Amino acid sequence: MDGKEDGVAAMAATYQGFDPAAYLQYNYTPPGADFENKDSVLLWKMGCLHRAFTEGDVSGELLVDIGSGSTLYQVMSGCEIFNKVILTDFLEVNQQELKRWLRNAEDSALDWTPFLKHACMLEGRQPSAWTEKAARLRSVVSDVLYVERAQPWPPHRLAQVCASLKKMGFTLIRLEVYTLPQDMRVGVDDVSGVFFAKAMKD
Ligand SMILES: C[S@@+](CC[C@H](N)C(=O)[O-])C[C@H]1O[C@@H](n2cnc3c(N)ncnc32)[C@H](O)[C@@H]1O
Missing domain, CATH: 3.40.50.150 (Vaccinia Virus protein VP39)
Incomplete structure (x- = not known):
């Protein structure tokens, strides 16, 4: 492999x-x-x-x-x-x-x-x-x-995400970021936030 x-x-x-x-x-x-x-x-x-x-x-x-x-x-x-x-x-x-x-x-x-x-x-x-x-x-x-x-899966870090969208020929229309409040960081994972990207292929 x-x-x-x-x-x-x-x-x-x-x-x-x-x-x-x-x-x-x-x-x-x-x-x-x-x-x-x-x-x-x-x-x-x-x-x-x-x-x-x-x-x-x-x-x-x-x-x-x-x-x-x-x-x-x-x-x-x-x-x-x-x-x-x-x-x-x-x-x-x-x-x-x-x-x-x-x-x-x-x-x-x-x-x-x-x-x-x-x-x-x-x-x-x-x-x-x-x-x-x-x-x-x-x-x-x-x-x-x-x-x-x-x-x-695509990269999870915001810098990387924007760069790879651009590299693949997408124009970013909207990028929104949610930061997990401290009192909600109680899970079994290490997630600290979520992003939402809306992009259009040229
Ligand atoms: C982060 S979860 C999102 C699930 C759900 N849509 C949500 O919002 O909670 C990602 C999903 O992708 C699926 N998945 C992971 N690796 C995959 C792969 N290589 N090909 C297709 N689906 C995959 C998993 O089974 C999982 O259900």
């Missing part, structure tokens, strides 16, 4: 035994996803996504979400703009979790209702419109596919 394959194999090994229910519980319930806390990283992420899809410069027929994991919040704004959405992940357990919600099964590991309500509110709709958004999302997601990036 060359270095690149080593990196992908190491990533695959890291994800062995991955438990989507535990992931959702850990990352998508308070304090990480707290609809009562305006500083919650989840609200920041959903705000970034809402802005990105409603600024008028994103359109097309097909939205492909790479590395969906077992989550749906990231396509709750985009699903109103695109008529077809494809979710992807390389873990079968994550694909199964997404499919459970899409077929309205009762054993979804997480109730996405508050997320759908919040996405509606960002769009200026009543939270009660969440049922319409859920129906829209279920109707536009045409597939949940296996995708494995052959390349290692």
Whole structure:
């Protein structure tokens, strides 16, 4: 194996035994996803996504979400703009979790209702419109596919990110940074922040 394959194999090994229910519980319930806390990283992420899809410069027929994991919040704004959405992940357990919600099964590991309500509110709709958004999302997601990036994930450091986007021919439209408040740095990882980059290929 060359270095690149080593990196992908190491990533695959890291994800062995991955438990989507535990992931959702850990990352998508308070304090990480707290609809009562305006500083919650989840609200920041959903705000970034809402802005990105409603600024008028994103359109097309097909939205492909790479590395969906077992989550749906990231396509709750985009699903109103695109008529077809494809979710992807390389873990079968994550694909199964997404499919459970899409077929309205009762054993979804997480109730996405508050997320759908919040996405509606960002769009200026009543939270009660969440049922319409859920129906829209279920109707536009045409597939949940296996995708494995052959390349290692892009660099995680902001300097590096901007430089490699430029190198690959992208123009950066928007870059937003969220710094994790000290009281939320209670996790098992060493994450100190998240960035959101919106870029367009020239
Ligand atoms: C940081 S998680 C994001 C999950 C989810 N979208 C979220 O916002 O919480 C990245 C996802 O990419 C998937 N992944 C990791 N390495 C991958 C690879 N080489 N090819 C495809 N997917 C990969 C993992 O299974 C994981 O679900």
